[in-house]
Amino acid sequence: MAHVPDEREAKSSALTREDLLKRAGAAAFAVSMFGALPDKALGLYGPLKYQHKQLSGELKILQWAHFVPSYDQWLDNTYLKQWGEKNDVDVKIDHILNTLLFSTASSEVAAQSGHDLYQFISPPSSFQKQVLPLNDIVQEVSKKIGPMTKVGRRSTYNPRTKKFFGFPDNYAPDPVQYRRSILAEAGVSLNTWEDVRKGAPKLKAAGHPVGLGMSNELDSNMFLMSLLYCYGGFIQNEANKIVFNTGSNRKGAIEALELMREIFRNGMSDEVFAWTPASNNQAFLAGRLSMSLNAISIARTAEKSGNTALSDDTWLASIPRGPVMRLGNEHVMGVYVIWKFAKNKEAAKQFLVDQQLAYRQHFLQSEYYNFPAWTGAIKGGFKTMRALTKQDTHKPRGKYTILTTIAEKYTTNVGHPGNSNAVIDEIFNRYLIPQMFAEVAQGKSSPANAVRDFTREAQSIYRKWQAQGLV
Amino acid sequence: MGGRARAARRSLPTYLVLGPFAILLAFPFYWMLVTMFKEDLDLYNAENVPYVYNPVQWKFWESATTKHVEFLFTDTRYTDWLVNTALVGAVVVAITLVISLPAGYALARLSGSWGQTAGIGIFLVYLIPPTLLFLPLSPLVARLGLQNSLLSLILVYPSFTIPFSTWLLMGFFKTIPQELEDAALVDGCSRIKALLRIVFPISLPGILTVVIFAFSLCVNEFIYAFTFISSSESRTISSGVPSELIRGDVFFWQSLMAATLIPSIVLALLYNAFLDRFIKGFTGGAFR
Numbered sequence: 001m002a003h004v005p006d007e008r009e010a011k012s013s014a015l016t017r018e019d020l021l022k023r024a025g026a027a028a029f030a031v032s033m034f035g036a037l038p039d040k041a042l043g044l045y046g047p048l049k050y051q052h053k054q055l056s057g058e059l060k061i062l063q064w065a066h067f068v069p070s071y072d073q074w075l076d077n078t079y080l081k082q083w084g085e086k087n088d089v090d091v092k093i094d095h096i097l098n099t100l101l102f103s104t105a106s107s108e109v110a111a112q113s114g115h116d117l118y119q120f121i122s123p124p125s126s127f128q129k130q131v132l133p134l135n136d137i138v139q140e141v142s143k144k145i146g147p148m149t150k151v152g153r154r155s156t157y158n159p160r161t162k163k164f165f166g167f168p169d170n171y172a173p174d175p176v177q178y179r180r181s182i183l184a185e186a187g188v189s190l191n192t193w194e195d196v197r198k199g200a201p202k203l204k205a206a207g208h209p210v211g212l213g214m215s216n217e218l219d220s221n222m223f224l225m226s227l228l229y230c231y232g233g234f235i236q237n238e239a240n241k242i243v244f245n246t247g248s249n250r251k252g253a254i255e256a257l258e259l260m261r262e263i264f265r266n267g268m269s270d271e272v273f274a275w276t277p278a279s280n281n282q283a284f285l286a287g288r289l290s291m292s293l294n295a296i297s298i299a300r301t302a303e304k305s306g307n308t309a310l311s312d313d314t315w316l317a318s319i320p321r322g323p324v325m326r327l328g329n330e331h332v333m334g335v336y337v338i339w340k341f342a343k344n345k346e347a348a349k350q351f352l353v354d355q356q357l358a359y360r361q362h363f364l365q366s367e368y369y370n371f372p373a374w375t376g377a378i379k380g381g382f383k384t385m386r387a388l389t390k391q392d393t394h395k396p397r398g399k400y401t402i403l404t405t406i407a408e409k410y411t412t413n414v415g416h417p418g419n420s421n422a423v424i425d426e427i428f429n430r431y432l433i434p435q436m437f438a439e440v441a442q443g444k445s446s447p448a449n450a451v452r453d454f455t456r457e458a459q460s461i462y463r464k465w466q467a468q469g470l471v
Numbered sequence: 472m473g474g475r476a477r478a479a480r481r482s483l484p485t486y487l488v489l490g491p492f493a494i495l496l497a498f499p500f501y502w503m504l505v506t507m508f509k510e511d512l513d514l515y516n517a518e519n520v521p522y523v524y525n526p527v528q529w530k531f532w533e534s535a536t537t538k539h540v541e542f543l544f545t546d547t548r549y550t551d552w553l554v555n556t557a558l559v560g561a562v563v564v565a566i567t568l569v570i571s572l573p574a575g576y577a578l579a580r581l582s583g584s585w586g587q588t589a590g591i592g593i594f595l596v597y598l599i600p601p602t603l604l605f606l607p608l609s610p611l612v613a614r615l616g617l618q619n620s621l622l623s624l625i626l627v628y629p630s631f632t633i634p635f636s637t638w639l640l641m642g643f644f645k646t647i648p649q650e651l652e653d654a655a656l657v658d659g660c661s662r663i664k665a666l667l668r669i670v671f672p673i674s675l676p677g678i679l680t681v682v683i684f685a686f687s688l689c690v691n692e693f694i695y696a697f698t699f700i701s702s703s704e705s706r707t708i709s710s711g712v713p714s715e716l717i718r719g720d721v722f723f724w725q726s727l728m729a730a731t732l733i734p735s736i737v738l739a740l741l742y743n744a745f746l747d748r749f750i751k752g753f754t755g756g757a758f759r
Contacts, residue, residue, distance in 0.1 A: 062701055067719035069546070094701040097714050103605075107698040110606045111613035115701070219720070277720040286517040297721050305511035332719075 058090045059347040062104070063119035063334075065095040067297045071366045079361070083354060089347045098218075099277070102429065108339065116342035117351065121332045122218075122428065123155040123413070123420035124166060128470055131337040133163035137349050141356050145376035152373035154413040155333050155420040159240070160471055166335035167352045168373035170362070173406040174222060174331035175316040177284065177298045178291035182208045182313075190291065193230060193320045197259055200267020203290040210267045211289035214260065214438040215275040216431035222329045222414075223293045224260070224433045229329075229416055230322025231256040233451075235427065235458060240418040240471050242462050245455035252324060257440045257447035264441040273438050285310070293319065295331035296403070300367055303394050312395040316402045318410050328406070329414050334370065364388065368400050371407050382408050422465040427458055500732065500739075507729035508535040514724060539725030543716075548703050549730060552711035556734070559624045559707055560689040566625070567632040567685045568678065574633070575640025576666065580649070590641045597634035601694040604630075612699050623699040624707065628692065632685040639684070643677030644670065676748035683742060683749060690734060708734055 061080075066072045076093055084091040096104060098121050108114030109130045124131075134156075142148055152168030176190055183190065186206050188199030200210050213220035228234065233253030237243045244253060264272065271279070280292040285301055287310060292298065302311035319328040338348045355362070359377035362370050368389050375381040378388075382404050389400040415424035427433065436454045439445040445453070465471045505522060506514065513534065519525040524534035543549050578586045578593075608627060617623035647670055655665040671678065689707075696710040706714065712730045716723040742749065 065715055065718045067721045069718060073546075092702065094703065095714065096697070096701065097717055098719055100697055103694075104698055104701070107605060107609040111609035111618065113613035113618055278717075278722055281720045282722070285515045287515075288517060294720070297719055301721055302515075305515045307512050307515055310515070 055087045055089050055344075055347045055350060057344050057347065058092060059084075059117065059344050059351060060115040061091065061093040061117040061119070061351075062115040063093070063095060063336075064098040064101060064121055066366065066369070067295075068300070068365070068367050068369060071362075071369075074361075074365045079355075083351065087347065087350065087354075089344070089351075091351075112341045114339065114341075116344045116348045117336050117338060119169065119334055119336045120166070121334060123333055123335050123425060124337060125158070125420055125422040125425040125470070126429075127337060128158060128161070128163075128165040128422065129468075130340055131165050132340060132342070132345060133161075133165065134167045134338065134349070134352075135162075135164050137167060137353050138164045141353055141374060144357060145374050147376075148374050151330055151333070151411055151413045154415070154418075155330075156335055157419060158421065158470065159419060160421075160469065166337045167356075168333065168335055169352070169356065170332075170334040170359075170366075170370035170372055171330040171407075171411065172295040172332040172369050173371060173403045173411050174226070174293055174295060174319070174328050175402060175406055176291055176293055176319060177296075177314055177316055179208065179289075179310075179313050180315045182206060182290045186290075188290075190317050190320050193227070193259055193322050196291075196320055197262055200263045204267045206290070208288060208290035209269060210263060211272070211280045211283055211292035212260070212263065212268065213272050213275040213280060214264070214434050214441055215273055215279075216434055217275055217279075218277045219280055219294060219331075220272075220275065220434040220437075221428055221431060222331055224256075224437050225414060225428075226293070226319055226328035227256050227260065227322070228253055228433075229327045229412070230319065230325055231259070232322070232324035234417060236415060236418040236421075236424065238417045240415075240421055240423070242423070242455060242458045244458060245451055250451055252322075253451045254447040255323070257437060257450060260437050261441045261443075261447070273442070284314075293328070296367070296369060296400070299394075299399070300369075308395075315396060316399050318402065318406050326410050327412055327416065328410055329416075330411050332369075333413070333420075334373075360384075360388075368392070368403055371403075422468075422470045423458065423462045426461050426465070432457055500735065503728040503732040503735070507540055507725050507732060508537060509539075509725055510534070510536050511725075539723070540729045542723070543726040543729050547715045547726075548706070548711065551704050552706050552708045553734065555621055555705065556690055556707040556709075559621055559628065560686040562625050563628040563632055563689050564682050564685045566629045567636050567681065570629065570633050571636035571640055571681060572671070572678070573666075574637045576644050576670065578637065578641045579644035580652075586641070590638050593634045594638040595634075597631055597638070601631070601692070605694050605698050608695070609698065617699070619700055619702055619705055621700070621705060621707075624689075624692075624695060627695050627699070628689050631692075632688055635688075636681040636685055639681060640674070640677055643674055643680075647673055679745050679748045683745065686741075687738060690738065 066075075072095055080091045080093055083089075094115070101120055102124075105118060105120070105124065105127060108118070109127065138148065148168065149171075151171055155171075156164050156166040156168045158165055178190060182203065183199070186199060186202040188202055189195040196210065203210055212223060214224065225235075231252035232248050233244065233251075233256050234249050235242065235244045243249050280289065280294055281298050281301065283289045284292050284298050285305065296316070299311065299314050299316065302314050305311070319326060336352055338345055342348055356372065356374055356377050359372040359374075360379070363372065363378055363385065368385075371385070372378055378384050380387075385407075386401050386404040389403055390398050392398075392400045414420045414428060418424070432454060436450045440447050440450045462471060502522075505524070509524065513519055513525045516525070520527065524531045526534055528534060574593075578590045612618055612623045612627070615626070617626060651669055651673070652665045655669045656662065660668065691709060693709045696707045697714070700706050700710060703711065703715065708730070712727065716727045716730060
């Protein structure tokens with residue numbers, strides 16, 4: 001499948017005289033043979049607007065309203081328009097609130113009708129039975145631009161069924177965003193979680209607590225699972241078996257729970273149990289927080305607000321290192337699925353391939369939010385991405401270059417070291433991890449009991465999905 | 472002058488009691504009004520006084536901006552959402568009246584002893600939340616080819632406006648003396664004529680209550696509006712505003728405030744215009 005051609009290619013793809021004669025002949029034949037059925041006659045060869053047309057009809061896409069409005073405007077009004085014209089497809093895109101992606105998807109599945117392409121911002125493993133396997137286009141893209149990132153592969157591949165249930169389009173690294181002056185004044189480092197534990201009381205005393213959520217929401221889920229990785233408290237192993245309450249995993253999980261309990265007691269307030277995904281952004285932008293884990297929306301909003309004192313003082317860093325490793329989840333994993341009931345599957349597939357093969361503009365227009373699921377989707381890979389992020393003019397200059405380091409070295413999928421499977425998806429969507437941390441932080445449960453209870457619940461979820469043949 | 476002073480003194484306790492309530496109730500509107508014209512820099516600075524424009528100055532408009540309101544009208548389909556909301560509301564209100572008026576009357580007058588029970592049963596239908604119903608209704612909407620069409624909302628909304636309105640009107644009709652209808656029937660009216668010429672005109676406060684209530688429900692409804700309509704141009708306010716003014720974890724506060732204040736004012740004026748009748752309508756059935 002062809003990628004969106006550049007101007008030169010577009011010129012060369014104009015209709016030639018030979019093509020015109022061929023089509024005229026075919027059309028004359030069709031009309032003479034099937035004159036009473038003009039629509040069908042044209043359908044034999046098609047009223048081509050463009051050469052190499054293989055697609056037709058309407059392609060309906062649904063995805064989240066990107067946090068950068070100008071990205072959606074560019075995507076809707078420029079990219080999709082051009083792609084639609086080049087492929088003779090009428091593309092319609094709808095954007096919705098990210099928190100309602102799952103309920104809207106459930107509604108479409110119940111109705112067996114809706115959009116052809118549906119983008120989730122976390123791996124939608126629980127919808128595997130309703131979607132087309134996309135091994136063919138994954139293979140096609142990999143042949144053209146090299147291997148997919150691990151985060152992309154593990155987020156969309158089911159080793160049990162040997163199918164890609166989704167097409168990983170992009171992911172957003174999850175950096176720490178912190179107030180440099182406040183941390184410097186308090187003498188706090190963010191190199192390790194132990195540093196954060198020691199620094200939290202000082203930051204709270206300075207009037208700028210740390211902002212690490214333990215609520216039923218996306219950011220808390222992402223961060224707390226990342227914290228578990230750093231302490232070696234893995235929920236599942238590489239074979240996707242639940243191992244949370246065993247050996248080093250149990251030890252790591254208990255340590256992580258104890259750490260958060262201490263950070264909460266000494267460095268945060270009760271509000272973190274009622275946070276929404278926007279709460280850390282708002283508290284940070286109001287100048288209250290000293291640090292938080294989030295995609296770059298905090299830093300970008302600070303820049304756009306015109307509050308240079310705040311934005312210049314907002315720096316980015318990798319997730320702190322734990323006793324076992326430095327590793328964090330992607331913040332957003334953009335995964336497209338094609339429903340089995342989709343009406344224009346071919347166009348949907350080609351759209352995905354074309355979009356990935358020409359990702360540079362997506363990276364730039366999204367203000368470095370969307371990292372491509374295939375590193376080779378931007379020629380030169382991480383090296384080019386680093387160079388591009390370096391060009392950002394906001395202060396401190398080059399602050400976004402750390403994103404490429406995080407993406408390259410410290411970003412993994414939800415459910416590491418296993419896959420983002422249906423079990424992890426359910427654990428994630430039922431917010432069992434933030435609930436476990438909150439129970440311990442509030443003193444309602446001991447770390448050991450919380451780990452035991454969580455494991456019991458996780459195993460029951462595992463059995464459910466195993467019975468359905470998805471793990 | 473002395474008379475005026477005495478009158479003022481007499482009404483002082485009333486104002487003292489009502490004043491704080493009025494301020495409390497008007498505050499959200501004031502907050503929305505102030506916020507919608509704030510600069511980002513003003514809004515996000517926690518050290519600023521949040522109730523006024525910063526930097527504080529007599530020419531306060533120099534510290535304010537209209538760009539977020541302009542964004543709402545130029546970069547989103549807000550006017551489409553307003554029109555769609557009004558359209559859906561008007562049609563649903565009409566459908567609700569057509570069905571609820573005779574149903575409420577029948578339950579109040581003609582049903583005998585089981586009318587009350589049936590009325591309560593109908594009211595209970597209203598209590599089933601849309602969060603339970605949107606999934607089973609989705610295939611129905613799809614099968615009828617109404618996905619992404621305002622007709623889907625026009626079809627579904629009466630499922631919650633009719634039960635409540637019927638129950639409300641039933642109570643109201645019970646307050647109207649049977650003798651009035653009997654007199655009309657004796658004078659040669661048919662039952663339908665008696666309804667149209669005697670009962671319904673007297674029931675105007677109740678009918679207005681139903682109109683306002685059903686319309687408000689349509690404006691506020693979110694789940695169906697969100698799941699059945701996906702294209703921006705076909706959305707109503709309740710789904711369009713959060714869809715396009717909350718992007719990931721970024722809230723476009725000023726535009727959000729403008730988007731919610733504008734219909735709130737319209738609804739508030741509507742309520743206010745019919746306040747007396749509205750109160751009569753709600754309390755109409757309370758004395759029987």
